[in-house]
Amino acid sequence: MSGNSSLFYSTVKYSKSGGxxxxxxxxxxxGTVYSSGTYSVASGQSASISFGGKPVPSGCRATGGIKAAGQGYFWTPSLNPC
Incomplete structure (x- = not known):
């Protein structure tokens, strides 16, 4: 992540190693949840998306994650884009 006084840019990447x-x-x-379209990811593949030019959240915290069909949500530790 990188940031300035009003916008920040983030990339979320998911890599599948098995199964x-x-x-x-x-x-x-x-502060707002942004979502990609749906990706179908097989073992050995990756999916990524750049969330660009988003407003810096008031608490200066941003968290990446995935929603896996039938398995729920998984979140990374939060980062500070400020």
């Missing part, structure tokens, strides 16, 4: 194909949405929570 069966899963459908995922890549997410970023920066």
């Amino acid at each position: 069966s194909t899963v459908s995922v949405n890549l997410l970023m929570d920066a």
Whole structure:
């Protein structure tokens, strides 16, 4: 992540190392939750999306994550884009 006084830019990437194909949405929570379209990711594949030019959240915290079909939400530790 990088930032300035009003906007920041973030990329969320998911890499699958084993198991069966899963459908995922890549997410970023920066006070507002931003979501990608649905990706179908097989073992050995990756999916990524750049969430660009988003307003810096009031608490200066942003969190990346995924929503995996049938498995729920998984979030990374929060980062400070300020």
